[in-house]
Amino acid sequence: MFALSDTRHVSVKQRRGRRMEDRTQEGRKHIFIINGVPEFLNLMRDLFQDERYNVTTTNFVPRSFEQIAGLQPDALIIDVVVGEQAGWELLERLHAGAETTGIPVIVVSTSPALLDEAQAQAARYGSHRYLAKPFDLDELVRAIQEMIGEA
Amino acid sequence: MPSDQHYDAADGRARLHHELKNPLAIILGRTQILRRSISRDASMNPAEQERLLDSLRIIEQEVHVLVTRIDTVQAVHYED
Numbered sequence: 001m002f003a004l005s006d007t008r009h010v011s012v013k014q015r016r017g018r019r020m021e022d023r024t025q026e027g028r029k030h031i032f033i034i035n036g037v038p039e040f041l042n043l044m045r046d047l048f049q050d051e052r053y054n055v056t057t058t059n060f061v062p063r064s065f066e067q068i069a070g071l072q073p074d075a076l077i078i079d080v081v082v083g084e085q086a087g088w089e090l091l092e093r094l095h096a097g098a099e100t101t102g103i104p105v106i107v108v109s110t111s112p113a114l115l116d117e118a119q120a121q122a123a124r125y126g127s128h129r130y131l132a133k134p135f136d137l138d139e140l141v142r143a144i145q146e147m148i149g150e151a
Numbered sequence: 152m153p154s155d156q157h158y159d160a161a162d163g164r165a166r167l168h169h170e171l172k173n174p175l176a177i178i179l180g181r182t183q184i185l186r187r188s189i190s191r192d193a194s195m196n197p198a199e200q201e202r203l204l205d206s207l208r209i210i211e212q213e214v215h216v217l218v219t220r221i222d223t224v225q226a227v228h229y230e231d
Contacts (some may be wrong), residue, residue, distance in 0.1 A: 037173050043180040050187070084230040107193035110172035111165065112222075134218060137183045 029148050030054040032073035033089070036065050036081065036106075046075065047137055049062055053144075061086035065093045069100055071132075074148040076105045077140075080114050088125070089116070095126035104147040105138070168225050172218065179214045182207050 001004040023120045031053050033044045041057040048055045056071060058064060069074065076094070105128040105148070109115050115130040129143045186207045189200055 037177070038176050040173060040180075042176055043184070050184075056205070063178055082169050110169045110176070115214060132181040133172055134214060 009022065023065050024052075025054060028052060029075070029150075030056065030071070031069055031075040031077065031144065032064075032071060033057045033077045034061055034087075035059065035077075035079045036061075037079075040079075047141070048144075051141055051144075061090055064090055064101070066095070068094065068103065072099070073103060075144055076103055077105055078105055080107055080109045080118060082111055082114065091125040095101040095124070101126065104128060106131060106143055106147070108135070164225065168197055171221055174223075175214050175217055179211060182210045182214070 031048050033041060033048075035041050035044070035057070036059050038059060041059060043138065045055050045057055056067075056073065066112045078087055078090060080091070091105070092103065094103065096139065105126065107115060107118055107125075107128055109118075110133045112132045115132055118125050119127075119130050127148065131140060132144065186204060189195065189207070191202050192200065
């Protein structure tokens with residue numbers, strides 16, 4: 001399991017060895033980011049905190065639906081990975097859930113083909129924005145701003 | 152997971168491309184974070200600022216070259 005050793009955060013909720021990191025300030029829009037690569041999460045956290053958003057990150061997908069339903073973030077950034085079901089299952093549950101279906105999602109992946117497939121199955125996963133990694137950070141920020149507005 | 156016969160046949164190659172592109176995404180992202188910081192630094196000597204930004208542009212260009220090569224290799228294998 002990944003070892004996140006970032007000491008910059010206000011609070012760290014540790015559950016069964018997985019970590020969800022949450023740094024929030026009143027009045028800011030909230031982005032929830034799921035990715036299996038700790039350094040990518042750190043990058044996203046630095047980017048969006050610099051842009052004055054609240055950021056929650058996690059590397060553990062299976063409990064993410066309950067966390068998202070509880071936190072009701074303004075946007076999600078979810079990674080879908082070759083050979084792994086968890087990201088797809090989460091997308092389906094979010095789309096099907098009454099309390100989560102309205103949360104806009106940016107789906108990212110290292111595989112453009114996976115993104116095309118997700119986009120083609122909007123009825124199953126929902127219609128969102130799709131970005132192939134590596135992507136330009138300004139493009140990601142613009143996408144978030146278009147979806148939920150400025151921080 | 153969406154079914155695709157190419158993934159059944161080349162899952163190992165797909166995973167490799169995934170393992171290559173994630174570090175490249177981090178390198179590119181961190182380069183862009185640095186570019187933002189340098190561009191905003193009003194106290195920096197303009198010539199030095201431009202020199203550093205030039206270096207970062209070169210890193211970004213090389214990352215894009217690598218990504219193109221990875222995608223090309225991936226496309227060739229999927230045609231096999």
